[in-house]
Amino acid sequence: MPQLNPxxxxxxxxxxxxxxxxxxxxxxxxxxxPNTTEPNKATISLTPWTWSWY
Incomplete structure (x- = not known):
């Protein structure tokens, strides 16, 4: 079987x-x-929060 030149x-x-x-x-x-995961700006809760362990 002949070899082909690569x-x-x-x-x-x-x-x-x-x-x-x-x-x-x-x-x-x-x-x-389309980005369907972006929530409606009118329903966003703007209250600040912190992690429960701090």
């Missing part, structure tokens, strides 16, 4: 990964999920 395959893999990163990273950065 040099062109490494360059091909590096090129493909670079293209994938350059195409998909901006697409993933555009995605903004």
């Amino acid at each position: 040099a062109p395959w490494y360059l091909t893999m590096l090129t493909i990964w670079t293209i994938i990163i350059l195409i998909f990273t901006p697409l993933l950065m555009k995605i903004q999920l």
Whole structure:
């Protein structure tokens, strides 16, 4: 079974990964999920509190 020269395959893999990163990273950065965990400002309790062991 002949051995393949790794040099062109490494360059091909590096090129493909670079293209994938350059195409998909901006697409993933555009995605903004809505923040549904932020409570309503009108219902927030503004009374101060401390830890029970202090």
